[in-house]
Amino acid sequence: MAAQVNENNESESLDLSVNEEILQSYKGPVPRHVAIIMDGNGRWAKSRGMKRIRGHHEGAHAVRRVVESCRYFGVEVLTLYAFSAQNWSRPRDEVSGLMTLFDIYIRRERKRLIKNQVGLKVIGDRDKLSPKLQRSIAALEEATSQDPKMSLQVAVSYGGREEILRASRELARAVSEGKLDPDSISEEHFEQFLYTAGCPDPDLMIRTSGEVRISNFLLWQLAYSEIYVTDVLWPDFDEAQLVAAFESFGSRERRFGLTGDQLEDEDDSNDSD
Numbered sequence: 001m002a003a004q005v006n007e008n009n010e011s012e013s014l015d016l017s018v019n020e021e022i023l024q025s026y027k028g029p030v031p032r033h034v035a036i037i038m039d040g041n042g043r044w045a046k047s048r049g050m051k052r053i054r055g056h057h058e059g060a061h062a063v064r065r066v067v068e069s070c071r072y073f074g075v076e077v078l079t080l081y082a083f084s085a086q087n088w089s090r091p092r093d094e095v096s097g098l099m100t101l102f103d104i105y106i107r108r109e110r111k112r113l114i115k116n117q118v119g120l121k122v123i124g125d126r127d128k129l130s131p132k133l134q135r136s137i138a139a140l141e142e143a144t145s146q147d148p149k150m151s152l153q154v155a156v157s158y159g160g161r162e163e164i165l166r167a168s169r170e171l172a173r174a175v176s177e178g179k180l181d182p183d184s185i186s187e188e189h190f191e192q193f194l195y196t197a198g199c200p201d202p203d204l205m206i207r208t209s210g211e212v213r214i215s216n217f218l219l220w221q222l223a224y225s226e227i228y229v230t231d232v233l234w235p236d237f238d239e240a241q242l243v244a245a246f247e248s249f250g251s252r253e254r255r256f257g258l259t260g261d262q263l264e265d266e267d268d269s270n271d272s273d
């Protein structure tokens with residue numbers, strides 16, 4: 001279930017702006033896929049008498065820290081919830097400010113993502129984005145698609161229910177065209193039609209700002225993920241917070257519906273293989 005911590009000290013050839021001393025303190029298992037609900041930007045700004053958008057801009061700095069820390073650890077997939085299908089109903093200036101921020105992020109991080117071999121993929125209903133932003137996203141996806149060592153999935157205009165409905169429509173279409181027998185539909189079939197097709201399910205889902213909700217994020221994929229909630233607001237989320245989340249993950253027994261005894265038996269039989 002866990003990827004290995006970067007054994008080759010590969011970080012030396014990368015350009016990771018992270019606090020290595022803190023990251024090195026973690027010796028436990030590294031989740032293959034980390035998913036994060038980045039919450040609390042608005043409260044971070046409000047508590048400082050600033051406009052909400054300032055909190056989002058500060059949140060973008062935390063995004064770089066976490067992307068590069070996950071890359072350092074050898075995480076295979078990092079999925080960040082940046083803008084939900086429901087966030088379109090926020091005040092117009094906040095929505096347009098966030099769209100501008102995504103555009104800034106794409107330009108500002110381009111070189112670092114390429115250098116660090118991080119492949120960007122935007123998941124969600126991108127038809128709702130401006131044609132200019134859609135083009136910038138497609139260009140960066142293309143530029144970072146060569147042999148990425150980590151996949152960065154940014155969920156924009158994304159909703160878990162919307163994703164499941166979209167997949168259901170595709171399956172219904174295949175059935176009505178006679179290409180698929182309804183009785184043969186399996187989880188694997190269904191997953192092929194999700195935005196995350198081909199990607200392992202999240203091992204660890206982190207939510208900041210203390211809210212204990214899933215908020216329409218990766219509803220199908222989070223079925224067996226370990227959930228970690230911290231009171232820290234997203235702009236303050238740093239290497240120490242990530243290590244705390246990994247420490248918590250490392251201490252969990254993941255059962256996937258089995259009993260603890262069954263898991264021990266499985267371990268014993270693997271040891272004797």
Ligand code: FPP
Nearest residue numbers: 038039040041042043056059060063082105
């Ligand atoms: C939720 O906090 C956060 C968002 C809706 C936006 C997330 C965006 C970023 C972190 C910035 C940029 C991201 C990328 C990928 C460049 P909230 O505003 O709901 O906070 P609140 O609950 O305190 O109001």
